[in-house]
Amino acid sequence: MAVGGEAYNELFDVFFLWSGVVGVIVFGWLIHHSFFYRSKDGEVPNIDDIAVGEFPKHFHNTKLEIAWVVLPSILIIYLTYISLGPASDVWEDPSVVGVEGVDYYEVGINGQQWFWEFDCRNLDADLCDVGVHDETGLTVLSVKKDVTYRFNLSSSDVTHSPYIVQWGAKEDSVPGIFTSMWVTPDITGEFFIDCAEFCGDDHAYMTAILEVHE
Amino acid sequence: MKVNVKILAITALLVASLMLAPSLQARSGGINNVDSGCTCHSGSPSSDVSPFMTLGNGSALPSEYNPGETYTFSFGFTGGPGSEFIAERQNTGGFNLVATSGTLTILDDSTQMIAGQLTHTTTGNDQMNWSVDWTAPSSGSANFQLTVNSVDGDASPGDGDHWAQSQFVMGAPGGVGETTTSSADGITVLFSAILLVSLMLLISVAYVFYRANPESFSWSAFAPWISEWLTSTDHKKVGTLYFVAGLFYFLVGGVIALMIRIQLSVPGNDFLTQDQYNQFFTLHGTVMIFLAAMPLINGFANWIVPLQIGARDLAFPRINAMAFWLNPAGSILILCGVFSGTGADVGWTGYQPITSWVSSHPGTTFWLAGQLMLVASSTLAGINFITTICAMRTPSMGWMQMPLFTWSVFVSVMCLFISIPAFGIGLIEAFLDRTIATAFFNTSAGGDPLLWSHLFWYFGHPEVYVVIIPAFGIVSEVLATSSRRSIFGYKSMVYAMAGIGFVSFIVYGHHMLTSGMAPWLRFVMMLTTMAVAVPTGIKIFNWLATMHGGSLVYRTHTLWSLGFLVTFTLGGISGMFFPSIAMDIHLHETYFVVAHFHYVLVGGTVFGLFAAIYYWYPKMTGKMMDERLGLLHFLIAFISYNGLFWPMHKLGLMGMTRRHHTYFIQANEYSDVVGTLPPEVASWNSFITINAFIFGLSTLIMVTNMVMTLVKGKKAPADPWGGWSFEWLVSSPPPTPSFDDLPTLIDVNEEHGSEKKENWLTRLMVPNDPDEEGMN
Numbered sequence: 004m005a006v007g008g009e010a011y012n013e014l015f016d017v018f019f020l021w022s023g024v025v026g027v028i029v030f031g032w033l034i035h036h037s038f039f040y041r042s043k044d045g046e047v048p049n050i051d052d053i054a055v056g057e058f059p060k061h062f063h064n065t066k067l068e069i070a071w072v073v074l075p076s077i078l079i080i081y082l083t084y085i086s087l088g089p090a091s092d093v094w095e096d097p098s099v100v101g102v103e104g105v106d107y108y109e110v111g112i113n114g115q116q117w118f119w120e121f122d123c124r125n126l127d128a129d130l131c132d133v134g135v136h137d138e139t140g141l142t143v144l145s146v147k148k149d150v151t152y153r154f155n156l157s158s159s160d161v162t163h164s165p166y167i168v169q170w171g172a173k174e175d176s177v178p179g180i181f182t183s184m185w186v187t188p189d190i191t192g193e194f195f196i197d198c199a200e201f202c203g204d205d206h207a208y209m210t211a212i213l214e215v216h217e
Numbered sequence: 218m219k220v221n222v223k224i225l226a227i228t229a230l231l232v233a234s235l236m237l238a239p240s241l242q243a244r245s246g247g248i249n250n251v252d253s254g255c256t257c258h259s260g261s262p263s264s265d266v267s268p269f270m271t272l273g274n275g276s277a278l279p280s281e282y283n284p285g286e287t288y289t290f291s292f293g294f295t296g297g298p299g300s301e302f303i304a305e306r307q308n309t310g311g312f313n314l315v316a317t318s319g320t321l322t323i324l325d326d327s328t329q330m331i332a333g334q335l336t337h338t339t340t341g342n343d344q345m346n347w348s349v350d351w352t353a354p355s356s357g358s359a360n361f362q363l364t365v366n367s368v369d370g371d372a373s374p375g376d377g378d379h380w381a382q383s384q385f386v387m388g389a390p391g392g393v394g395e396t397t398t399s400s401a402d403g404i405t406v407l408f409s410a411i412l413l414v415s416l417m418l419l420i421s422v423a424y425v426f427y428r429a430n431p432e433s434f435s436w437s438a439f440a441p442w443i444s445e446w447l448t449s450t451d452h453k454k455v456g457t458l459y460f461v462a463g464l465f466y467f468l469v470g471g472v473i474a475l476m477i478r479i480q481l482s483v484p485g486n487d488f489l490t491q492d493q494y495n496q497f498f499t500l501h502g503t504v505m506i507f508l509a510a511m512p513l514i515n516g517f518a519n520w521i522v523p524l525q526i527g528a529r530d531l532a533f534p535r536i537n538a539m540a541f542w543l544n545p546a547g548s549i550l551i552l553c554g555v556f557s558g559t560g561a562d563v564g565w566t567g568y569q570p571i572t573s574w575v576s577s578h579p580g581t582t583f584w585l586a587g588q589l590m591l592v593a594s595s596t597l598a599g600i601n602f603i604t605t606i607c608a609m610r611t612p613s614m615g616w617m618q619m620p621l622f623t624w625s626v627f628v629s630v631m632c633l634f635i636s637i638p639a640f641g642i643g644l645i646e647a648f649l650d651r652t653i654a655t656a657f658f659n660t661s662a663g664g665d666p667l668l669w670s671h672l673f674w675y676f677g678h679p680e681v682y683v684v685i686i687p688a689f690g691i692v693s694e695v696l697a698t699s700s701r702r703s704i705f706g707y708k709s710m711v712y713a714m715a716g717i718g719f720v721s722f723i724v725y726g727h728h729m730l731t732s733g734m735a736p737w738l739r740f741v742m743m744l745t746t747m748a749v750a751v752p753t754g755i756k757i758f759n760w761l762a763t764m765h766g767g768s769l770v771y772r773t774h775t776l777w778s779l780g781f782l783v784t785f786t787l788g789g790i791s792g793m794f795f796p797s798i799a800m801d802i803h804l805h806e807t808y809f810v811v812a813h814f815h816y817v818l819v820g821g822t823v824f825g826l827f828a829a830i831y832y833w834y835p836k837m838t839g840k841m842m843d844e845r846l847g848l849l850h851f852l853i854a855f856i857s858y859n860g861l862f863w864p865m866h867k868l869g870l871m872g873m874t875r876r877h878h879t880y881f882i883q884a885n886e887y888s889d890v891v892g893t894l895p896p897e898v899a900s901w902n903s904f905i906t907i908n909a910f911i912f913g914l915s916t917l918i919m920v921t922n923m924v925m926t927l928v929k930g931k932k933a934p935a936d937p938w939g940g941w942s943f944e945w946l947v948s949s950p951p952p953t954p955s956f957d958d959l960p961t962l963i964d965v966n967e968e969h970g971s972e973k974k975e976n977w978l979t980r981l982m983v984p985n986d987p988d989e990e991g992m993n
Contacts, residue, residue, distance in 0.1 A: 010799045018797065022790045029757060029786050036764040037779055040700070041771060048768050051703045053941045058618045058964040059703035062763075068709050071758040075751050083747045086797035087740075115330075116576060159331070161571040162666060164731065164806065168872035168893045171803030175732045177667065178570060179660030182733040195881075195893040199731075199806040199874050201564045203576045204318075204491045207877035 010088075011171055017085060021078060107151040107185075110144070114156070114163030114176045117205035118142070119196060136212050145214040148191050154184040164200035167213055173199045188215040263379035266297035266367040268312075270385045273348060282319075282353040282387045289324075293346025297367025297379045300345065306370035308342040314349070315575065317360040322350040334575075342368075353387070356490060361385040403476055403489040403497070404558055410472040418465055421924050428928035450534035451953055455541050456519030457837070462544060463512030464920070470504035471913045473497050482906035484882050484899050494878035495562035496555050496578070502565025503584065507591050508548050510684045510818070513826050515541075515598060518626045518687065520837055522602065524944035525620045527611030527962070529954040532604040536597050543594035550587030554580015561585075564876060566677070569658035569669035573650035585648045592641040599634030602626060611943070613962040617711065620942040621704060624711050625690025628718040632679040632686070636722065640676035643669055670729050678725035679718075685817060686714055688785075688825025689756055692778045695828050696760050698940045699775040700767030706759045713759075716752040724749060730801045739798055746796035753789055757782065772938070773847030777828035780855050784820025788813060791866065806876075809869025815862045827854075827919070834923065835937050839950040840930030846922040854915040860908035864901045871898060 042048065053059050110131050111122030121144040123131035130150065134143045146152060156165065156176035165184075166173035169192075174184040198209035271277055273289030282288070292314065299309040314321070314335040323330060327341030328349060335349055345367075353359065362384055369377035426442060427434050446454060477497050480489045489497060523531055531537050554560035561584030563572045571577055572585075606627045610619065619627075646657040647669065656662035658669055697704040704710060726734060726742030760782060769775065791813040795801050804810060827850075834842050871894055873880055880902075882894045936945035943960050944951075 011803050014797055014800050015794075018794055018800070022793065025790060026786070029761070030783065032761045033779070033782055036761060037769060040764050040767050040769050042701070042768040046768065047770055047939065048701055049939065050701050050767060052965070053698075053701070053703065053939060055936055055941055055945045056943060056960055056962060057941055058962055058966070059941050060965045061707060062703045063706040063709070064762075067762065068706050068755070068759075071755060072751060075754040079747045079750050082793070082797065083744060086743065086799060161574050161576075162568055162732075166806070166872075166874060168874075171872070173731055173802060173805060177733045179665065180667065180733045195872075197874055197877075201495075201568065201571065201876040203562075203571060203574075204495065206495075207491065207874075207879050210881075 014086060018082065021082065025078075107153050109153050109155055110146070111155045111157065112144075112165055112176065114158040114160075114165065114198070114202070114209075116160050116203050117198070117209040119165065119209065119211040121211075139212070142211045143193075143214050144196075144211065145216055146188060148188050148215050148217055151185065151187045154186065156182045156184060161202050162200050163198050163202050163209065166197050166199035168195045168197060170194060175200050191215045191217060263297065263367075263381060266294050266299075266365060266379045266381040268292070268294045268363045268365045268381055268383040270361060270363055270383070278385055278387055280388050282359065282389075284353055284355045287322075287350055287352045289348060289350050291346060291348045292363055293344070294365035294367055294381065295345070297381075298369040298377055299367035301369075303370050308368060308370055309345055310368050311337040311342045311366045312347065313364045315362040316351060318354040318357055319359050320352045320354075322352065324348055324350055356389055357492065358389050359387045361387075403480075403493040404555070406476060407473065407497070407555070411469055414465060414468045414472065417920075418461070424924065425927055448538075450530075450538045452519050452523050452530045452534065452537060453837075453951065453953065453955075455534075455537050456516045458516075458541055459512045459519055459544075460516030462541075462548075463509050463514075463516055466504050466508035466548065467513065468916065468920075470501055470509050471916065473501040473504065475909055475913050477501060478906040478909040480878060481880070482903050484880050484902075486879065489878065491878040492562065495564075495876075496560035496580070498876060499561045499564055499584070500552065500555060503551055503561070503588070504548075505818075506565065506680070506684070507588065508544070508551070510822055510826075511591075511595070512541075512544055514626075514629070514684060514687045514822075517622075517691070517826070517829050517833065518602060518630075521833060521944055522623050522626050523605065523609075524836075524947065524951060524955055525623045525942045526606065526609065526614060527943045527956060527960045528605060528609040529956055529959075531601050532609055533601045537601050540594045540597040540601065543590045543597075547587040547590030547594065550583045550590065552587075554578060554583045566673060567647065567669070568673075569647065569666040570660060570664075572647050572669070573658050582648065582651045585644050585651070589641065589644045589648065592637050592644065595633055595637050596641075599630045599637070602630040603634060611959045611962060617708065618962055618964055620690075621693040621707070621710055621714075622687070622690035622942075625686045625688075625693070625714055628714045629683045629686040632718045632721055633683045636676045636679035636683075639672045640680075643672035643676075646672075667729075667733065670732055671725075674725040674728045675722070678728065679721040681814070681818065682717055682721040684822045685825075686717065688781065688822045689714060691825045691829040691832070692760065692781050693763075694940065694942075695774045695778045695832050696763050698832075698938050699770050699772065699778065700764050701770065701939065702763055702767040703941075704759070705762040705765070706755075709755055710759055713752040713755040717749065720745065720749050720752070727796050727801070730795075730798055731805045743796045743798055747793075750789070750793060757786055757789070772831070773842070773844055773851060774828045774832040774938075776848070776851045776855075777824050777831065780851065781821065781824040781828065784816055784824060784858070788816030788820050791816060804869060806874055807869035808865040808873045808875055811875050812862050812865035812869060815865070819858065819862070830919065830923070832938065833944075834926075835933030836944055836949050836951070838927055838930075839933050839948075840926045841933045841937065842926045842930065843922050846918055850915055850918040850922065853918070854912055857908045857911035857915065861905055861912050864905055868894075868898060868901060871895060873898060 051059050051062060108126055108130055109124060110126070111120075111124065113120040113122065119142060121131075121133045121142065123133060130147050131152075132145045134145065135141070136143045154165070154174075156174055158176040158178040160178065162175055162177050164173050164175040167186075170186070172184060172186060174182050176182060192215060194213045194215070196211040196213055198206055202209065270290055270292035272279075273291050275291070278290075293312065294310060297310070312335075316335075321330065321335050323335075325348075327338055327344060328335055328347055329338045329341075330336075337344075337347065341347060351359075362382065364380060364382045366378060366380045368379075371377065422443075426439060430438070446458065449455060449458075476489065477494065480486050480494055480497075519531070519537065523529070552560070557580065559578040560580040561567075562578050563581055563584075567581075567585075572581055606619070606623060646655070649655040650657050650659065650664075656664045658664045658666050660666060693704050693710060724742060724746040726738055727746040730739050730742065791809070794804060794809070795813070831842055831847055834840075873894055880894055880898065882896050882899050933949040935948050937949075938945075943956075943962075946960055947955050
């Protein structure tokens with residue numbers, strides 16, 4: 004699927020790795036210095052001859068300072084670069100983002116205080132169907148695996164945001180604006196949809212189920 | 218003093234209109250009722266039309282409902298042109314029904330739901346009565362607003378059509394049986410806690426007054442003493458007022474947070490209703506940012522900045538006092554809604570259109586008005602500080618010789634001053650939308666909800682830097698002094714702060730990456746947001762380098778600064794996950810975000826402020842704080858803080874969404890559908906709640922420490938820690954005015970006469986301009 008799946012996991016791993024590297028450097032440095040450069044008991048030396056009313060002497064090292072401008076910048080540029088590709092999957096037409104010749108189907112998701120309405124247009128029941136979940140009584144939207152969908156999001160009242168929790172996919176549905184979300188489900192199962200943009204009293208109860216079948 | 222009658226009259230008029238405007242909101246759709254009535258057929262209501270609403274069998278509505286039961290209502294109207302015989306009649310009437318709670322279910326094709334309200338269809342406008350099913354909520358009274366039209370049937374609006382409106386109420390179950398009196402109501406607990414905090418404040422004030430002079434403990438001595446505090450324009454006294462107010466609201470906001478945590482400690486908890494929960498998280502955000510963090514920072518800025526730059530007072534002392542006194546006034550407006558049970562329930566971001574939507578509480582209007590007063594306060598404070606720092610530095614102090622705390626306050630008020638008008642405009646628009654039914658954010662009338670998001674975050678993002686940058690300044694001062702060194706890379710520190718301030722204006726869109734903003738704009742925001750890491754990194758590395766070769770003297774403020782370095786770095790790292798759009802799609806509005814901004818706002822701003830309290834308290838009061846209690850506070854708070862916020866990262870990655878009053882865990886290991894969150898989420902939430910209580914209570918150690926040392930602490934010397942800036946020159950506490958003769962700054966670097974080489978880099982930097990100094 005375009006969002007929340009592989010792209011997210013790969014990115015998260017890379018970011019997590021680099022977070023670890025930065026964390027180890029900073030905290031290693033911090034812990035070393037806080038113990039190694041601590042004053043002995045009761046000792047309050049005056050290393051840089053600080054005196055009240057005197058601007059203390061400059062303490063700097065231009066090479067070091069340039070180093071910690073340049074090195075983080077390189078890391079940032081790299082992280083930005085690897086984020087660019089996956090970002091466009093979320094909104095763009097698949098043919099634009101390089102998946103040539105992909106057919107997609109449009110499904111409407113409308114948010115209302117406080118439930119979701121799914122609109123399958125005139126798609127076959129195999130491609131898109133709306134039903135009721137047996138155990139919970141929640142509305143179920145069932146879609147087919149390995150088919151690309153564009154969810155057209157709309158809202159009848161205030162801003163909502165359908166959040167397919169297990170996929171990590173969400174996009175606000177804003178009244179008066181049409182937003183969309185591209186998905187290509189690649190695993191079957193039942194997934195939980197809740198509302199991620201605060202919409203009033205029953206915000207937490209605004210749930211539905213997305214079912215993906217073969 | 219001559220009273221200017223004209224100014225008094227204008228002020229009275231403004232105050233009266235400000236107070237009256239929100240009360241017009243008593244009607245749920247604003248004063249001309251655009252949202253709630255089908256008024257399209259006639260310009261005026263008519264008494265010959267009488268609406269009715271009964272149960273399906275014709276009996277009157279019961280005064281109390283049974284929770285969860287479904288009732289069938291029959292409603293409509295009698296009288297008016299719709300009931301008369303008119304030849305060639307095309308329709309008879311229509312209606313609009315709003316239920317404040319419970320769920321309306323359509324029975325036939327004569328009715329329909331539009332925007333959460335029930336109204337008739339084109340089939341249904343040939344009738345005079347309709348029916349609908351209503352499922353009762355679990356608690357709270359249910360109000361129904363029924364608007365009916367009785368029309369003359371000529372299929373066009375005109376004076377021949379009449380309308381009327383009635384309210385019907387079904388009370389919450391109140392008798393014996395279902396409801397229990399043992400469970401505390403959330404609002405009651407909050408009131409009790411606020412009263413307790415107020416009582417503590419009053420007792421502390423009285424105690425401090427008593428200890429100041431035990432012999433004259435009488436009202437006749439107290440009245441001038443307290444009125445001196447309430448009317449003072451002295452920067453130190455106003456600073457103390459800011460400080461006390463900030464600490465008071467810090468505790469209030471903390472109590473609200475604890476109640477949110479009680480609600481979330483187990484899944485499906487009913488300590489707070491969703492209605493109360495929504496008010497509580499809204500007020501937690503607003504109170505903590507606007508009424509706690511900003512006044513605390515302003516308190517230190519007021520106290521320390523004039524001392525550090527060698528000025529006798531701020532540039533505009535009376536504007537300074539006014540900026541403070543707008544705060545209590547605004548805070549009463551912000552909180553008064555919750556006292557009536559209808560506080561703002563829209564989140565501190567106040568996203569549109571829910572803020573101007575009919576479902577949000579009337580208290581939201583007060584909340585907007587209160588924040589407008591804080592906007593005025595911040596603007597005045599901004600003018601004051603910018604002027605003071607630009608024009609009132611002691612003649613020998615150049616720009617690049619200002620202490621870093623002063624620099625940080627300067628950068629922060631610049632950010633605030635430039636960004637807050639956008640927020641003010643947004644607030645005024647939202648206020649007008651709610652009161653006089655303008656349509657800035659009403660999509661059906663061509664308004665744009667994203668306009669609010671842009672205005673809010675154009676202010677909101679600089680705002681979080683406004684509260685974090687002074688903490689940078691504090692930590693720079695504290696770490697350098699504690700390491701017994703000058704700060705590493707003073708100039709790069711200043712440029713990094715200025716850089717963060719500048720970048721803050723072009724990154725705000727990362728709050729809106731999933732909000733329907735244009736995709737190209739999201740890419741821009743992604744690039745700029747990534748860039749924030751560079752100046753922030755410079756600051757962190759400079760702090761670490763400051764410790765190099767130093768001799769770190771461990772005191773409480775040193776510990777808080779080191780703690781700040783840990784938590785702020787963690788918060789900065791987790792912040793790097795958001796600009797990457799594909800990840801933000803997942804993480805946005807989850808607890809990962811909550812964890813991130815609490816790591817930077819509590820671990821950054823609040824830890825910085827704690828360091829500042831321990832660092833400058835001797836200067837402000839002349840008494841040393843107790844280091845053992847300080848150490849105890851640090852250890853308890855730092856550990857419980859990480860226990861409180863670290864697991865939230867995990868919850869966010871598992872998909873727990875913020876602003877939900879409850880959460881759904883998997884029913885059992887065989888079902889991964891109903892409630893997606895794994896069962897361990899419940900345990901983590903309980904763990905977080907326990908830590909929240911420990912963290913909250915640990916703050917009381919500090920408060921106790923402050924009050925106790927104020928009355929019987931050791932006398933503080935002028936320079937207890939060995940700092941260099943001017944505030945350590947004067948005695949503790951400083952006299953008023955602080956300086957008889959303006960102090961002269963000696964720059965050691967200039968005396969040595971070295972390092973004055975001209976090169977391309979120094980030409981780019983701000984020169985120490987002799988002409989500029991002459992301006993003073």
